[in-house]
Amino acid sequence: AKGHANQSSFDGLDPAEASMWHTVHSFAKPASAAAVCPRDGKVGCGYVDILVGEDDVGRARALLSYSWGYLVAEVSAALSAWCERHDRDPTRTAIWICSLCLNQRRLGVTDAATPDDLAKEFGDRVVALGRILPMLEPWHDPGYVKRAWCLFELYTSIRHRSEVEIDIILSPKESQSFRDRINADGTDAHAIDGALAHVRSEDAEASVQADLDAIRALIQ
Numbered sequence: 001a002k003g004h005a006n007q008s009s010f011d012g013l014d015p016a017e018a019s020m021w022h023t024v025h026s027f028a029k030p031a032s033a034a035a036v037c038p039r040d041g042k043v044g045c046g047y048v049d050i051l052v053g054e055d056d057v058g059r060a061r062a063l064l065s066y067s068w069g070y071l072v073a074e075v076s077a078a079l080s081a082w083c084e085r086h087d088r089d090p091t092r093t094a095i096w097i098c099s100l101c102l103n104q105r106r107l108g109v110t111d112a113a114t115p116d117d118l119a120k121e122f123g124d125r126v127v128a129l130g131r132i133l134p135m136l137e138p139w140h141d142p143g144y145v146k147r148a149w150c151l152f153e154l155y156t157s158i159r160h161r162s163e164v165e166i167d168i169i170l171s172p173k174e175s176q177s178f179r180d181r182i183n184a185d186g187t188d189a190h191a192i193d194g195a196l197a198h199v200r201s202e203d204a205e206a207s208v209q210a211d212l213d214a215i216r217a218l219i220q
Contacts, residue, residue: 020075021068024099037103046103058094060101062131062167065153067143068099070135074171078135082169096129098149119218123156131165132157139174140181140195148204152215155201 010026018026028047037045051057066075083090126132134154136142144150157164170178181191201219206212 016071016073018072019069020066020072020099023072024068024104028100029104037106039103040106044103044105047100049103055091058092060094060096060129061088062133063096063126063129063153064098064133064135065144065150065157066097066135067137067147067150069143070137074137074173075135077173078137078169078171079133081172081175082133082167095133096125114214117214119156122153123160126153126156127160127163130163131167133167133169135169135171136195137171137174139170139178140191142195145199146204148201148206148212148215151199151201151204152218155219 010022013022024047032045032047032050034043035045035050036043038049048057064075064079079095080090082088083093132153134144134150136144154166157166178191202216204212204215206215
């Protein structure tokens with residue numbers, strides 16, 4: 001019944017207001033609790049490991065870079081819009097999403113990762129996928145730029161710019177809001193500058209202090 005510090009309680013929660021955080025703790029982790037992890041042989045795996053259907057799992061074509069506080073409905077809508085924009089079949093387009101692809105039971109139980117560990121693990125993954133989808137929600141003041149992990153993923157992609165495509169995505173609602181704003185008086189540059197002005201990696205937050213320290217050290 002108790003919610004996360006940045007999330008509402010599960011009690012009386014409207015499904016339309018469910019965040020990715022809610023999804024992980026109310027569905028993904030319970031659903032994968034009894035399955036054996038194919039990587040370490042222990043009980044309890046990542047949600048992706050219990051998916052078998054052709055429409056449910058496949059080789060990822062991009063990494064979604066987002067905040068766990070984003071609504072599931074908006075994440076789904078943004079990814080669907082991206083598929084439509086690039087003429088991709090959404091039932092055959094797999095996206096790597098950390099909350100569903102990493103084993104959430106194993107995180108935080110080992111020694112804190114060093115900056116070099118983070119750079120290698122996420123650098124290798126981002127480069128291997130070759131495409132990152134940073135999701136800005138809302139576009140004018142995105143929670144994305146306030147989360148250290150999000151900025152680290154974007155930072156990693158920029159460092160490997162020749163190998164990684166960066167394709168910013170918005171939900172249809174935010175996309176319309178953005179178009180309305182830049183069409184209002186033609187000051188599109190000012191609108192974009194205003195949104196980017198919020199990017200301050202030194203003020204970004206993370207749930208685990210050790211992660212935050214390592215990410216800040218790398219970006220610095």
